[in-house]
Amino acid sequence: MKPLAISLAALLVLTAQICAETLRINGSTTVNLPVAESAEILRAEQKMDIQVDTQGGSSGGISMLGDGLVQIGMSSKPVSAEDRAKYPSVQFNEVHVGEDAVALIVSKDVWDGGVRSLTKQQLKEIYEGRITNWKELGGKPQRIAFFNKEPGRGTWEVFVHWVYGSPAAAPKVSFPEVGGNEETRNKVASTRGALSQLSSSWADGKKVFALALKGDDGVPVAPITENIATRKYPLSRPLFLLTKGEPQGAVKVFVDFLLSERGQDLVKKHGYLRLKDLVK
Amino acid sequence: MRKATDIAVAAVAGLCALIAVGILVGLVSVIARRGGPALSWGFLTEQIRLVGASGGIFWNLVGTLILLATAFTACAPPAIAIALVERVWLQNERGRRALRTFLYTANGVPSIVFGLFGFILFVQWCGWGKSWLAGGLVLAMTMLPTVTVSLIERLKTIPPAYIQAAAALGLSRSKIIWAVLLPQSWGGLLTGSLLALARAAGETAPVMFTATIFAGATLPRGIKESPVLSLPYHIFILAQDSFDPEVGSKLWGAALVLLALVFVLSLIALPMRLKIHEEANL
Amino acid sequence: MTRTLSWFFSMLALAAMLLLLGIFAWQSIPVWQHDGTRYLTGVKWFFRSREFGALPMIYGSLVVSFIALIVAAPLGFGAAICTAEYLPRPARLAVKVLIELLAGVPSVVYGLLGILLLRDWIYDVFARFEPLNGDTLLTAGILLAVMVLPTLVTLGDDALRGVPAAQRRAARALGLTRAETLISVTLPQAARGFGSALLLGFGRTLGETIAVFLVVGRQDNNLPEHWLSVNKWLESGQTITSKLGSSETNIAYGDPLHWAAIAGLGLILLAMTGAAAFLGTSFGKRSDA
Numbered sequence A: 001m002k003p004l005a006i007s008l009a010a011l012l013v014l015t016a017q018i019c020a021e022t023l024r025i026n027g028s029t030t031v032n033l034p035v036a037e038s039a040e041i042l043r044a045e046q047k048m049d050i051q052v053d054t055q056g057g058s059s060g061g062i063s064m065l066g067d068g069l070v071q072i073g074m075s076s077k078p079v080s081a082e083d084r085a086k087y088p089s090v091q092f093n094e095v096h097v098g099e100d101a102v103a104l105i106v107s108k109d110v111w112d113g114g115v116r117s118l119t120k121q122q123l124k125e126i127y128e129g130r131i132t133n134w135k136e137l138g139g140k141p142q143r144i145a146f147f148n149k150e151p152g153r154g155t156w157e158v159f160v161h162w163v164y165g166s167p168a169a170a171p172k173v174s175f176p177e178v179g180g181n182e183e184t185r186n187k188v189a190s191t192r193g194a195l196s197q198l199s200s201s202w203a204d205g206k207k208v209f210a211l212a213l214k215g216d217d218g219v220p221v222a223p224i225t226e227n228i229a230t231r232k233y234p235l236s237r238p239l240f241l242l243t244k245g246e247p248q249g250a251v252k253v254f255v256d257f258l259l260s261e262r263g264q265d266l267v268k269k270h271g272y273l274r275l276k277d278l279v280k
Numbered sequence B: 001m002r003k004a005t006d007i008a009v010a011a012v013a014g015l016c017a018l019i020a021v022g023i024l025v026g027l028v029s030v031i032a033r034r035g036g037p038a039l040s041w042g043f044l045t046e047q048i049r050l051v052g053a054s055g056g057i058f059w060n061l062v063g064t065l066i067l068l069a070t071a072f073t074a075c076a077p078p079a080i081a082i083a084l085v086e087r088v089w090l091q092n093e094r095g096r097r098a099l100r101t102f103l104y105t106a107n108g109v110p111s112i113v114f115g116l117f118g119f120i121l122f123v124q125w126c127g128w129g130k131s132w133l134a135g136g137l138v139l140a141m142t143m144l145p146t147v148t149v150s151l152i153e154r155l156k157t158i159p160p161a162y163i164q165a166a167a168a169l170g171l172s173r174s175k176i177i178w179a180v181l182l183p184q185s186w187g188g189l190l191t192g193s194l195l196a197l198a199r200a201a202g203e204t205a206p207v208m209f210t211a212t213i214f215a216g217a218t219l220p221r222g223i224k225e226s227p228v229l230s231l232p233y234h235i236f237i238l239a240q241d242s243f244d245p246e247v248g249s250k251l252w253g254a255a256l257v258l259l260a261l262v263f264v265l266s267l268i269a270l271p272m273r274l275k276i277h278e279e280a281n282l
Numbered sequence C: 001m002t003r004t005l006s007w008f009f010s011m012l013a014l015a016a017m018l019l020l021l022g023i024f025a026w027q028s029i030p031v032w033q034h035d036g037t038r039y040l041t042g043v044k045w046f047f048r049s050r051e052f053g054a055l056p057m058i059y060g061s062l063v064v065s066f067i068a069l070i071v072a073a074p075l076g077f078g079a080a081i082c083t084a085e086y087l088p089r090p091a092r093l094a095v096k097v098l099i100e101l102l103a104g105v106p107s108v109v110y111g112l113l114g115i116l117l118l119r120d121w122i123y124d125v126f127a128r129f130e131p132l133n134g135d136t137l138l139t140a141g142i143l144l145a146v147m148v149l150p151t152l153v154t155l156g157d158d159a160l161r162g163v164p165a166a167q168r169r170a171a172r173a174l175g176l177t178r179a180e181t182l183i184s185v186t187l188p189q190a191a192r193g194f195g196s197a198l199l200l201g202f203g204r205t206l207g208e209t210i211a212v213f214l215v216v217g218r219q220d221n222n223l224p225e226h227w228l229s230v231n232k233w234l235e236s237g238q239t240i241t242s243k244l245g246s247s248e249t250n251i252a253y254g255d256p257l258h259w260a261a262i263a264g265l266g267l268i269l270l271a272m273t274g275a276a277a278f279l280g281t282s283f284g285k286r287s288d289a
Helices: A001-021 A030-048 A057-066 A081-086 A108-112 A121-129 A154-164 A179-190 A223-230 A249-259 A262-270 B003-040 B041-045 B058-091 B093-106 B112-125 B130-157 B159-166 B173-201 B230-241 B245-280 C002-027 C029-035 C055-086 C087-102 C107-125 C137-161 C163-171 C178-207 C208-213 C238-242 C248-250 C256-283
Strands: A023-025 A052-054 A071-076 A092-107 A118-120 A145-149 A194-199 A208-209 A213-216 A237-242
Touching: A023 A030, A023 A057, A023 A249, A023 C029, A030 A057, A030 A071, A030 A092, A030 A237, A030 A249, A030 A262, A057 A081, A057 A092, A057 A154, A057 A237, A057 C248, A071 A249, A092 A108, A092 A154, A092 A179, A092 A249, A092 A262, A118 A121, A121 A154, A145 A154, A145 A179, A154 A194, A179 A194, A179 A208, A179 B230, A213 C248, A237 A249, A249 A262, A249 C107, A262 B112, B003 B245, B003 C055, B003 C087, B003 C107, B003 C137, B003 C178, B041 B058, B041 B245, B058 B093, B058 B130, B058 B173, B058 B230, B058 B245, B058 C002, B093 B130, B093 C002, B093 C178, B093 C256, B112 B130, B112 C002, B112 C178, B112 C238, B112 C256, B130 B173, B130 C002, B159 B173, B173 B245, B173 C002, B230 B245, B230 C107, B230 C208, B245 C087, B245 C107, C002 C029, C002 C087, C002 C256, C029 C256, C055 C087, C055 C137, C055 C238, C055 C256, C087 C137, C107 C137, C107 C208, C137 C178, C137 C208, C178 C238, C178 C256, C208 C238, C238 C256, C248 C256
Parallel strands: A023 A052, A023 A071, A118 A213, A145 A194
Antiparallel strands: A071 A237, A092 A194, A092 A208, A092 A237
């Protein structure tokens, strides 16, 4: 029995050492696209061992980094004070790798019905169930089928941050929930009167359409590149790689790659804004 | 009137059977039509590229096979042991009945519950993280009742004369097990396992929290933090998060491959299973 | 040695199952302490404000399973009557093979088909009831009906074939037609087996996760005024399993109370499926894995 235990222990130690070379990444499906492609390149060119997963969205990335299950978290929202309090010993380091906007997208019938923009107040009333029909917003009579992003998604947090100031201030409501980006686009495209929050790069303008948002001055601002770059569009959000402390070793190689010209081109390829596109 | 009722009942029953079979045919044809174009040799031998839009499903297939092999290995010893306890070692009827109730109840446990159990026990408490072994063990738990019951049914069909003859030769019960029962019941173990493996191959819920990730895993090295890719999880993720129309056909291709794998496993087991099933019902 | 090994591995399996039950019971303790039985009867689930009421999900699970059985039972038992009473042996075997194959189709593949076909179909067919979208309890129920169909056919077929052939021959000799024999002799005797099949099928549908997750809409707290009212069937809902499979499971771990609420859902599900499986097997004579 004893030799078995010793060899088992040896095996575990050995495994731990081998595994130290594997770079594990988890988090936001939005950030995943350029990251997964970067990983493919680094795997091929640098023979690096990189595993990418998207469990639990941004919150999953933050908590798995906090729990030490991954070395890089992907997040489409900043690490909140709450998260930092939950993992007091972890030094979350946010590396800004690109910028994205959360669009309010609608199905074709709503767009064709003439609804092209919303105000913050209107969004609030839709979210709280006081406005339930597009005709109240200048569209054709059709009930509003709102799909809410599921909890933990960066998209949802950015949305309630703008409308309510913080996730904690958001009212307690229950809507049908959607998770992944394709799921969201697919459901909105195939449902009459549909509205949901979605990364603006996925709003193709063929099946789903991004509404402009009206600020206090009443001027509609569409989620197009120049408005995101200048932060005129209010629902823009930074995309982050999260590391524990300053990146080192394989983590640094990966982060540096995504910040390099080639990495940034991947960010652009997937519809997001590169760092250099942003107007500082 | 009576004759009309007679025909009507037959017609309705026949129609029901036809619908049931029609559902299968329709389902397979939809998947084959959508997934067929994606199939090629490269689809099976290349790894995923461009987040599922390009390349193939090689490591997903390998990962699924690893999980199945692990599950089978972990499941066989307890399945044999329980079947022997039920058939040989337990002599009182009450104990047997309790054991069978246990098996049937275990068979009713939803696979997501096994998945969460594995997540708590292996991933968190044992600190394995997502690991092929955790997934294999969880799948083994989902398989155990099916395999055991199939083995018990097989043991029941062994003619008592064999056992009496062996006993008359003065063999002990353990000797009888090794010389008569086990050699005669491999078929039961195999058919039960193949059927259970067919089911396990398509399971997503038990492995999504315990063993599989979306991309980047190849062959596992060690136990800790060694996830694998798998076909069902791949389909599950792409179904919610494909960004590229190209992913669509790859997605259905993966579904077609998974379906083929499941069908092949069930079909190999089928002749023997039907035989046992029919005999048990005579 | 053989004996020891047999008992050892059997006990190992038993211990694993008990451990499973124990872990879910133990991990859910905080939510019982926090809410008591209000956890079961509470109608609001908002984890951010630490409100955990499981009733809407229990309702969702029961409703989708109920719909599945309502739809699948006539079809499944009809098909079972066909295979057991009418078809000649070769055709019978052929149908049984196909039904076995249908039983093997993975849950995620059903989910994919649900997204592609069933969702839009429900949305169009029931358009005059103005469903907000195609992801409804009804969609999940019908998808589950297809998934549970093979179980009902196989177990129904077993129940019918368990009725001694001599009784059928006697009834036919008395001049009864096939249909009359079936209705007055065979079916009454197979009724227990049918009941058992329904219970086992019910357990199956309660525990099904992935396919339901993809089409049920995952809307929390959607309870009807009255349990028997059907007006929520065409709305999105949440089942116990769709919640367990969702992103909340990832978020919850590390927060004892939230995690306890998730583990508690697992425990409730275990109790429901365990009861269905136990009743189903003790009700009927035999069941098949």
